[in-house]
Amino acid sequence: MPTVGIDDLTSGDFLLDVREDEEWQAGHAADALHIPMSEFVSRYGELTEAAPQDGKVNVICRSGGRSAQVAMYLGQQGIEAFNVAGGMEAWAAAGRPVVDEKGQPGTVI
Template sequence: MPTVGIEDLADGDFLLDVREDDEWQAGHAAGALHIPLSEFVARYGELAEAAPQDARVHVLCRVGGRSAQVTMYLVQQGVDAVNVDGGMQEWAAAGRPVVDDKGAPGHVL
C-alpha cells in the first residue's frame, strides 16, 4: 500500500481526513476534507469535487488503520492516493497545526 510519513507532506498537499465527526470537531489539519469512513462510499463524489484534478490524495485517520482502508479503496478506483503513516497522532506530535471545528487550536482524540 502506498504510504508516506508526516515529514514527506508539504504545505498545500491535498488531505482527506476519514475520522468520525467527534474526532474531526476536536481537532484536524486545517484545509483537510472530512469524509468519515462510515460514510465514505456514499459520499465519494465529494472527494471528486473537492480534489484538484490529478492531485495526490493524502489520507489521514487517528493512527493509520482506517485511512489504510480508504487508501486501498481509492487506489482500486484509479485515484493517486497514499496513506499517511501515524495519522493525526503523528501530525500533532510533529508540531503541525491542529484546529477544532471553529478554527481555534484543537487536539487529537
C-alpha cells in the first residue's frame, strides 16, 4: 500500500477525505474533497471529475484505516492513490490547519 506522510504533502496536493459527514463537519483540511467511505462507490464519479491531471490522489480519514481501504480500491481502478499515514489526527498534530463547515477553526473527531 503506497503511503505518504503529512510532512511530504504540499498545499497543491490533491486530498480526498473519506470520513463520515459528522467528522467532516467538525474539522477537515480546507481544500480536501469529501466523499464518505460509506458512499464512495456510488459517488465515485465526483472523484474522477475533481482529480488532478497527474492523477495522484492522497486519501485521508481519521487515523488511516478507512483511507487505506479506499486507496487500495483506487489502485485497483488504475488510479495512483496514497494513504495519508496517521490521517487527520497526524494532520492536526503536525499543526496543519483544520477548519469546520463555516471555515472557522475545527477539531478532529
